[in-house]
Amino acid sequence: MAVKFEKKEEGVYTLDVTGYVCPHPQLYTKKALEKLQSGEILEVVFDNPSSSESISAMCDSNGNEIIEKQMEGGKFTFKIKKA
Amino acid sequence: METVSKKNRNWAFAIVGFFVLVSIVSYGFHEYYVYLQAYLWFGFIYGMCLQYGRFCFASAFRDLFAVGVPRMVVGIMIATVLFGFTSAFVNATGWSTFHPAPTSIHAMIAGVFFGVGMVFAGGCASGSLYKTGEGNGVSLMVILSISVTQAIFVDVGGFFNNFVPQSWKESALQKGLPPSINVADGWIDQYLAGYVWNQPVLRFAEMLGMKTDSIKGAFIGNLFIGVVIPALLLLIWVYLFWVKKNVVRKVEKEGRSVTLADHIQGFWGMIAASKRTALAGLFLGIACGLQMFVIEGLRMKFGVKNAGTILARLGFDYGLSAKGTVFDPGYWYVTTQEAQWVGWTLHKIFGWNFMDNIFFGWVNGIPNPAFNPADWMSVALIGGAAVMALLHNEFKFKKPTKELAIWAIIGGFFMGIGSRLALGCNVGAFFVRTAQGDPSGWLFGIGMIGGAYIGVKFFNWWTERKMAKEMAGLELEL
Numbered sequence: 240m241a242v243k244f245e246k247k248e249e250g251v252y253t254l255d256v257t258g259y260v261c262p263h264p265q266l267y268t269k270k271a272l273e274k275l276q277s278g279e280i281l282e283v284v285f286d287n288p289s290s291s292e293s294i295s296a297m298c299d300s301n302g303n304e305i306i307e308k309q310m311e312g313g314k315f316t317f318k319i320k321k322a
Numbered sequence: 323m324e325t326v327s328k329k330n331r332n333w334a335f336a337i338v339g340f341f342v343l344v345s346i347v348s349y350g351f352h353e354y355y356v357y358l359q360a361y362l363w364f365g366f367i368y369g370m371c372l373q374y375g376r377f378c379f380a381s382a383f384r385d386l387f388a389v390g391v392p393r394m395v396v397g398i399m400i401a402t403v404l405f406g407f408t409s410a411f412v413n414a415t416g417w418s419t420f421h422p423a424p425t426s427i428h429a430m431i432a433g434v435f436f437g438v439g440m441v442f443a444g445g446c447a448s449g450s451l452y453k454t455g456e457g458n459g460v461s462l463m464v465i466l467s468i469s470v471t472q473a474i475f476v477d478v479g480g481f482f483n484n485f486v487p488q489s490w491k492e493s494a495l496q497k498g499l500p501p502s503i504n505v506a507d508g509w510i511d512q513y514l515a516g517y518v519w520n521q522p523v524l525r526f527a528e529m530l531g532m533k534t535d536s537i538k539g540a541f542i543g544n545l546f547i548g549v550v551i552p553a554l555l556l557l558i559w560v561y562l563f564w565v566k567k568n569v570v571r572k573v574e575k576e577g578r579s580v581t582l583a584d585h586i587q588g589f590w591g592m593i594a595a596s597k598r599t600a601l602a603g604l605f606l607g608i609a610c611g612l613q614m615f616v617i618e619g620l621r622m623k624f625g626v627k628n629a630g631t632i633l634a635r636l637g638f639d640y641g642l643s644a645k646g647t648v649f650d651p652g653y654w655y656v657t658t659q660e661a662q663w664v665g666w667t668l669h670k671i672f673g674w675n676f677m678d679n680i681f682f683g684w685v686n687g688i689p690n691p692a693f694n695p696a697d698w699m700s701v702a703l704i705g706g707a708a709v710m711a712l713l714h715n716e717f718k719f720k721k722p723t724k725e726l727a728i729w730a731i732i733g734g735f736f737m738g739i740g741s742r743l744a745l746g747c748n749v750g751a752f753f754v755r756t757a758q759g760d761p762s763g764w765l766f767g768i769g770m771i772g773g774a775y776i777g778v779k780f781f782n783w784w785t786e787r788k789m790a791k792e793m794a795g796l797e798l799e800l
Contacts, residue, residue: 241725244792258723260444260453260460262384262781269389270789288456288716289376296391296595300568313718 242267247282255284257314264290265297268319272303275321280306283317291315330712337705337712341366354632357620358695364613365699368606368654369452369706373716375602377401378449379748380440383774388782392560397596398753399553401603405757406549408611413758414540417618419652423755424521425762429744430769436740436747437773441781443467443733444726447656447747450734451700455707457719460726465660467734468741472661473668475742476681479507490516500644504678510742511680518745526759534759544759552756552764557592561585565592610654610754617652629695630687641666641688644677649686649696655750657741659696662688681742740773 242263243255254271256264264285271281283294291310298305298319307318341362348355371377375397382394412418423429440446443464445453450468453461486509494516499505505515527534527543534540569588573580593600626632629650630642642648649658665676665688677683691697711717722730737747744751744766752770755763 242788242792244789258720258726260458260720260726261378261381262388262441262444262778263785265385265389265391266781266785267789270785274789274793286718286720287458288711288714289378289381289453292376292393292598293381293385293389293391296385296393297389300390300564302571310715313716 244271250276250278251280251282253282253284257284257286259285260287261289261293263287265293268294269297272301272319272321277321279321281319281321283319284314286314288313288315291317294319326713326715330715330717333717334709334712337709341702341705352636354624354636357617357624357629357632358693358698360613360616360620361695361699362702364609364616364654365702366706366709367609368448368699369455369703369708370710371602371606371609371706372448372452372703373455373707373710375401375599375606377452377599377602377606379446379752379770380444380449380774383437383771384441384778386560386564387775387778390564392564392592393596394599395560396557396592397599397603399557400593400596400600401606402753402757403549403553404600404604405607405610405753406545406759408607409614409757409759410540410545412611412614413534413544414537416535417615418535418758419614419618420754420758420760422523422525422758422760423745423751423762424518424523425760425765426518426521427765428518428521429751429762429765430772432740432742432744432751433766433769433771434740434773434776435736435743435769436751436766437770437775438777439733439736439738439740439773440748440770441733441774441777442729443737444729447660447737447741448703448749451656451703452707455704455709456711457708457717459720459722460730463722463727463730464734464737467731468657468738468747469660469664471735471738472657472742473664473676475739476508476510476661477674477676477679478509479511482509483507483512485509486512486516492516493520499680499684502644502678503680503683505680508679513743514680524761526761529761540759548759548761549757557589561589561592565589606654607757610757614653617650621652630689633689633693636693638690638693640690641669641677643682643687644684647685647687648689648694651696651750653754654699655696655746655754656700657738657747657750658686659694659700661738661742662686662694663691663697666691 245253247253256267268283302322304320306320309316345359382398385391386395450461450464490512494505494512497515505511526548527539530543532539532543570580573584628647630647665682668674669676682688741747751766752763
């Protein structure tokens, strides 16, 4: 397991931090969002439950919009649109 | 919302059923087991509350510094005030089982060790317990690391005696401890008996000339002055440095200037955003206060002052301290019982003599974990968190990877050191003490915040470095 950051399609990137515990998922999400352009989408995949609240609160505070939240079998996928 | 699977529901029932069975069977042996069952069921409640509220002290200060999220620190402050309220009630009745700790700079230094450790480990002592209940293998490794570090740290002597100031050694020797403790050999022994025990033991009520077990002392001295005011100051600091700028940005977007009413609304918004943690904190606070009542009531019923007497009456006198006591705080505690089971295991398997130090031999003992009341609390805490996680489909077994295992061991090591220097962790040395109006709790908290800041600075550098590697080759501005 290692952190995976990939370009999925034009303007859409995937950050997979499955297996990581706090604070890694939220820190990697913050760092990845800092690199994206306004309007681009970041899909974050993680399985650490407490990171879901932290990432949501971080996006709310920075003005980034979470356009989709999925949770299945303990795995979370958040689609975040950079402000 | 995802519905709870049948498998998860069955596992949740199985865990609850197991604890019910343990309670019934043990009661069948002797009514004394009610004492251990009280610890068990309060532990279970703590586990459920912690998992529901994601109640983690590491998250509180780390997320504030790392990603600017104040949610958890606000929730924990609310919980501390609520626990302070129930504690004031218990204190005023004179039924409290709490003993304040010596207050000095040692608590702050210990807090720094603990703060760095909890950021590295990804969870505090109580957070790691509840996350173990979520199936997190990394958190289990953190607990193991804290436990082993503590057990060994309290027993190191020999070469480490060279680092003991002469004044500590002389003072420790004057304390009249029994020869079995051998106080002149052991860094922690001489630190405790030669330094910590010489520090003042006080509470805000007593500092202001009030009695802790009076209504005035409990509610005004300890609660209002010792808990509410410092918590409010901390929340104002968080608002000014992390939340205010967002409020100003939102108001300016509306094309008007910021008023005091906007700030009051913004401050309230910050409080309300921590609803889930605060709700968990409310139940934690009530449960913590109630546990003090129940344990004190049981002590009166059985005519004992410590669980060591109960264990001796049940025929389990192995591992009792020289005073005949075992660790029996009467309220929520995390780290001491973890050190005890390692001490017991190493004592039993390798014959390592852990009874020649103050921590085990004079105060806490190393009883069999199967009959250790505080261990019943910790195991049930993990069980309670597992039940809550299963009922929210958040339970998932996660094996620790090499990278996270290394962080868990390093973080657990620092937390273990910090816990023993402070005589408690984020729960025993911070949450419980601050809520009881013990100033040493706030000193530990200030150190913990400083330690978390140092830990976050390091992790920011680490994450930046790894992301740069991962993003190399992509068309991004790095």
